Amino acid sequence: xxxxxxxxxxxxxxVVDCEISSDEILCxxxxxxxxxxxxxxxxxxxxxxxxxx
Numbered sequence: 001x002x003x004x005x006x007x008x009x010x011x012x013x014x015v016v017d018c019e020i021s022s023d024e025i026l027c028x029x030x031x032x033x034x035x036x037x038x039x040x041x042x043x044x045x046x047x048x049x050x051x052x053x
Contacts, residue, residue, distance in 0.1 A: 002041055002044045002045055005037050005040055005041035005044065006041060008037050009034070009037060009038065009041070012030060012033060012034040012037060013034065015027075015030045015034075016030050016031050016034055
């Protein structure tokens with residue numbers, strides 16, 4: 001699970017950085033998803049550190 005979240009992070013960073021002004025709602029939602037993915041990754045790493053390696 002942590003591996004999937006780590007792979008998803010760069011993709012979400014790229015989407016957030018795209019700055020498409022015509023679709024601010026999409027960018028806002030992607031920023032929120034990025035934040036939630038980071039929180040989930042941190043939770044999984046702290047919950048079971050041996051599984052994340």
